[in-house]
Each structure stands twice: as structure tokens, then as C-alpha cells.
Amino acid sequence: MAKLKNLIFYLRIKKLTISAVESVSGGYLSYLLTKTPGSSKVFKGGLIVYSPESKNKLLHIPLPLLNKTLGVSKSISILLAKRTKQFFKTDLAVSLVGFASAPAQKGIKVGTIFMAVADRYGVASKKILLKGSRDYVRKQASRMAVDLLCRRLNSKH
């Protein structure tokens, strides 16, 4: 909670705005980013793109690319972050995709998570493999996306 408070405080001081896009976590990442009072000053909006159609319709991610990995890949996490940054016209955008509990598909292990942060300098991305219940994976992945955002702010802003 202290980390989230510090994050929002830092963004407010620096006059930076953020947005989020997520599939696997289903809204939990945005819930964390809006947990502290005053977050509405910096968090402009979030997209939960739970289906390939929504990733395609809202953010124009090509359907062949989505079908290849069911939306779970480094390149898709990067595209989602970049396009969500443009979509909400924010200084930064953070993305989170992965498989939380479905059986391994397209050769991708359950617990595989890709996340990315886009800003004016480019993109930082990360792949992780989590083990645990569906709920644990969704929450832990969200916390790690917040960490990636904090590290990006620390190193570039």
C-alpha cells in the first residue's frame, strides 16, 4: 500500500498521467493503480481486453498475431501498452497479459505473464512465470506490473 501511495504521489509531483490495459488480471491492475485517494488526478482510464476481438477492436492488434499465441506474447504486451498510451493520451501506459489457469495452450505454460510499460522514451517489458492458484497469479502479476512501472519511473522520469 505504501508503494502505491508513493507511486501516485510521485506521478502527481511530476505531473505524469497513466493508463492500463489488461487481460489475465481482469481489472486487478487498474484496481491497484486506483487504490489510493488522489489517483484520479493521474490515472485516466483502463481497458480490460479479455477477448481477442476486444484487443483487435479497441487497439487494432492484428487478429492473425492474436490467434498465433492467443494474445499472450511479448510483442502483444508491447503493442497493447503503446496503443493504450495513445488511446488515453497519457504519459505512460502499462499492459499485462498471460495465462492464469487455463490448460497450457499453443505451447505456452500456465502462469506465463508478459507485461510492458510504454512512455515517451520507448518501452520496458518483462516476462515472468508464476506458480500458484488462478487468483494468486492474477494478483501477483498485477503487483509485479506495478513494480515494473515504478522501476521505469525511477530510471527514466
Add this chain to the structure above:
Amino acid sequence: MAKLKNLIFYLRIKKLTISAVESVSGGYLSYLLTKTPGSSKVFKGGLIVYSPESKNKLLHIPLPLLNKTLGVSKSISILLAKRTKQFFKTDLAVSLVGFASAPAQKGIKVGTIFMAVADRYGVASKKILLKGSRDYVRKQASRMAVDLLCRRLNSKH
């Protein structure tokens, strides 16, 4: 959790799809709706419209109407549900707006929540007043929006 499982099971059996739009809860409502395995079969997407600009840009809610109540009113919750249903082309859409912790504004008490469910029969809406911490209000409002959705399904579908 049993309620969420039953909800997703019911929607799958009835071949009904849902989407969500939220401000005050910041993603927690969508997180609940995607908590159970198999939810991706029925939950198509969610929008976190945390700023008036995002409500206006994504769902064309008129800015004068948003400014009058800072986005917290029965009519806005209904418009959001209806337009999110169209936006994601789902059978149902559920909306949630309110004030969780900010000082009372525009004469609206902290803890005031409006929610609505739109479907092919029309709209069900509800106003509640919650007392408690910011986090409690956000989570409890989300749980009550799930309840409204369940009651609507029970009475009309």
C-alpha cells in the same frame, strides 16, 4: 465465490455475454466477473472510465451532464451500461459509478453509488449509500453490482 461461479455457469448455459464499465471501483467489478475459470467465454471486456474525458471519449457521455454531477448520477450509470453493451456487443452490460472517499462534492455524499444493468429488455438500476473505508466501499459496491446482475438474470433471462 460460489455466487460468481454460478453466475458464470448460468451465463455459459444461456449463451449470454457480458461486459462492464466502472469508475469508482477502478477495475474491481471486472476482476470479480473474471475471477472464475471459464469467465473468458462470457466476459468480453471492461472499461475503466476514471476521468470525465474517458467517459466522454469512449462512450460519448455529454460533458455538460458529466460536469453537473462529476459523473455520479442515475442517468449516467444507465447511459454507461447501455453504451457499453453496444460498445462490446454483449447481451448484458453492468455499470458502477460513485464517490468512494473524495470529499462530498456537488452536494453528493461520500459513499453514494449508482449501478445499472442493461440488456435487451431495458435497464435495471440501483442507488446505494455505503459507509466505510475507501477500499471497503469500492469492493462492496462491486459485490452489489454483481448481485444486481444476478437478480436481473433471475427475473428476465
